[in-house]
Amino acid sequence: MLAHLENYVMYHHTPWTELLGLDLSEAVKFGANCIYMADRVDILALNGLESDPNILGSREQIRRKIKAKAGRWFHYDLVDIFLQISAPESFWLSMEQAQLSGYASSLIQHHSTQEIDFQELKKIILIFSQIVDAKSTFTTQHSDGVANLSRTLGELFKLSEHQCDKLELAGLLHDLGKLRVPDEILDKPGKLTQSEYYIVQRHSFDSYDILKNITGFEDIAK
DSSP: OOGGGHHHHHTTTOOHHHHTTSSOOHHHHHHHHHHHHHHHHHHHHHHHHHHOSSGGGGHHHHHHHHHHTBTTTBOHHHHHHHHHHTSSHHHHHTTSHHHHHHHHHHHHHTSOOOOOOHHHHHHHHHHHHHHHHHTOGGGTTHHHHHHHHHHHHHHHTTOOHHHHHHHHHHHHHTTGGGGGSOHHHHTOSSOOOHHHHHHHHTHHHHHHHHHTTSTTOHHHHO
């Protein structure tokens, strides 16, 4: 189902100069690089919020940092496009959490629902849980362990198979919100600052905020 996207995902942290030497189509190179830039902009914006809660306060610094990587990390054309679309204040305000949640809800509402059996759904969710766990060396296979334990407890309490399925999926997805937490914070060897702790602390709500908009995931989100 998602096989056609594998190279976009595999190379989405690869600088443009390295992509040039890989045996990939131009579309994949450009697409992976586009995701890389979006990821960097989001991380820079999130880091900027630590010192200034208003995202507009860090926009020029972010634009300068991205421009400085043109031709090395990012395709020149991508940088030019980014500098054009990020000039208005509206671009940055649209990156705030409330706006992003609204976009996600709109996309979901405009796409027809499709039934999928538990095993197929689990395969897809496993991909996301593995991505989340891979963000930090401290959480390798963490979600899988939580999912297995949750299902075992459900079975011990003699819950229905459907309820145990939901517990297992909830275990796999419980840390989904950590995708918004910068790697530097997750892998920090020392004590977190108060602002860093607040960023980590909100990951459970971010997980809920993502899942609550998916039809059929209402109980899992809670």
